[in-house]
Amino acid sequence: MAQFHLEMKVNGKAIALDIDPGLRLLDVLRDILHLTGTKEGCGEGECGACSVILDDELVDSCLILAPQAYGREVITIEGLALNGELDPYQQAFLEVGAVQCGYCTPGMILAARVLLNHKPKPSQQEIARAISGNLCRCTGYAKIVQGVEIAASIKETKEGVSRA
């Protein structure tokens, strides 16, 4: 079995590991780094529960092998409330009731973050498109879309403070 020396940044921290190169990024995050906020829902890119941010882009961590993240920066849900204070996305989702079972929530919040990084004031259609790779079976999405809108306004008022 081959070995791969993986170096990447995860939530701002440099990581160096020797891994089996057949591991998906998801496996390394969950099983080795114990960052279990990233979920597996389908293992084939249909549900988006495993979404993470890779160099400012949203990816399904079940669809890429960990070595593909070599030299890159990964942000997981655990990387958001670093100082113990919830960030605008997390606050907004809580406030509006966009969280039910919570299993899709980390992926949804990361999708929202990527969207707002590129587009601070998105329309409802743009929000719907940005979360179109993330399935939720509880909410019917209306509250999630609302949550992203609220996050956008919280972010606006906090401009400069937000890490995003």
Next chain:
Amino acid sequence: MPEYSIIGKSVQRVDGPRKVSGQAQYAADLNIPGALCLKVLRSKVAHALVKEINVSEALKVPGVVQIFTHADIPGINSYGIIIKDQPALTNKVRFKGDAIALVAAQDEASAIIALSLIEVTLEELPPIYDVKAAMREDAPAIHDRGNSISAYRVKKGNVESALKQAEVIITGSYTTQRIEHCYIETEAGVAYMDNDLLVIKAGTQNPHYDRRDVARVLGLPMNKVRIIQTTTGGGFGGKLDISVQCFLGLAALKLGRPVKIAYDRHESFISTGKRHPFYIDYTTAADKEGKLSAVKVRIVGDTGAYASYGPATLLRAAVHATGPYEVPNVDIEASCVYTNNPFSGAMRGFGTPQMAFACESQMDLVAQAVNISPVEMRRRNIFQKGAVTATQQKLDASIGIGKTLEAAWEKALQVMPGLGDENI
């Protein structure tokens, strides 16, 4: 409306902060160092007798600790919410996906290799996928008790004479499909022994029922089994049934070591309960004003290989077959039937969505026949104060459905351009 301090106010979820920060631990997130990995060997055929299970080659795989079959069940090998008809590990296959053997290994890769090396000798039986075929007298029995589990009847007034006098009679046949709940979290759990206490942590909607069935299957007193519900990533009725609980309990008890299991999406689809497919024959009688005079409904629900919540689902179907409409004469029969399909159980609405599809379609067809709008058809028949339901309950307190209908119609006019011509 007066202002209240609690009523009418949004309350933040207590588990919300943990969920938005990724800290909430679902079953598959639990990490017990040294826990063995469990994998289930599932049948690829739908109906068969298990003649022999040879695990000797599989046991030789490095990393494999133990392999369990029906012969290893210490208690009574059957569980189920309403009828105890589902074995934890079976000696008779009743659907594609029935559990035959359980592998405990040090890692997932060895467990998967072991699965491929277990030799199962089957005597295949003709599978029955169709409810009507399953109901025939000469159909092979999927369970000893026969294929028809239960039938429910709701009768009121005299349907035959109402049908004779009716000005409009509409008859339709409706079928609905099997549906997977598809909660985003697949089934998972861990188990370990705390001295002589078996502790199972799993994603479930039914820890108390789980406890009863696990104790029964493992031959343990109830006070030696503890089920802890982990944060659960959706259920929608699908996590009311036992999934991983007995496997976890069996392996932890027999091996005295911590164990862990997690289904992938494929296994979750194959092995867990579904929404019941319904086969509905629906006759509606009305006068020329669209006022309902009678309905005659025959419902068959395909509960698949195991009963699960099937009997209750079909009971609900019978009770709700008339929808929210007052019908003076009612003749409803609902049957719950075994087949060799995946088993069906509880899913949001519990048999009523299927009935709504048939009932509301019939309402549209009657409206068309008497030339009134679908919304007017409903106005003329909707439950009012004092109405008597199909089950003879007099609704003499408040009835909100009429208001709901008007509010829904108003909203529909707002959001659906082009609607409104029917508003007579």
Next chain:
Amino acid sequence: MPDLSEYYQPQSLTAALELLAKSNGKLIPLAGGTDIVPAMGKGELKANGLVDLSKLSEIRRISMDDSEIKIGSLTTFAQIETSPLIQAKASLLADAAAAVGSPQIRTTGTIGGNIANASPAADTVTALVTLDAQARLDSIKGSRRVLVSELLCGVGKTNIHPQEIITEITFKIPSTGSKTGFIKLGRRKALAIARMNLAIIVTLDNGKISFARVGLGAVGPNPRRYPVLENSLVGQSPSESLIDEFAIEAEREVTRVLGSRPSAIYKCEAVKGIARDLLKKMFSDSGQGVV
């Protein structure tokens, strides 16, 4: 999890080609991974080893020279979808890239991978064959250019040699004033594999169509051009009746290709709908899709 005995992450194209040349067909190139990673996980694809192309930034770019657009094979769908150059000069390809999978799949999946995977429903491939795009294939022995349509030879099959990598896709920019469009029919708005997709290019001269290209995907084993449909447009003026005639012609072609396959009943009807929707949009006066 795939049991890989070898894994390489070359830093240059030359190094990647050398690895493939030496491997005797044992190594598979890994681009975005969105198709082959889950396929390996399920055991549908057995790979002895992989050559991970993710560090080859030299083939992840879009450029234009004279009348030709060049897209590095590792360019992602998201890059193509948002490229001002592609949007301006070949919007059908930007639209096709935007129709792929989900945002997550578009940031990861690559155009080269879409060709190599040879799915009958590959969205960008329908646009590429309509553009008469060529793929450049490199190996240590040299390079060759092949029409994308000729590279594909069945479901999941290509003429790519085991030592070769698709490095670039090129196509001539449709002549100024042409209109291009792409439409996808999926079961859902997102995360749907195309039930059918259709790409069209038309060039107008004095109100008459002087040049037409029509590509259909998820009808045959690979997306391809349909000359009969192209000919039905050439020489005609955009009109309601032309749209209707084209839709009927499209139905006839799809019927002919699908024969008695189970999907025929649905697709023969559905192709009329997507044909009408797309042509209507292209013939409207909006500046959308104009080169």
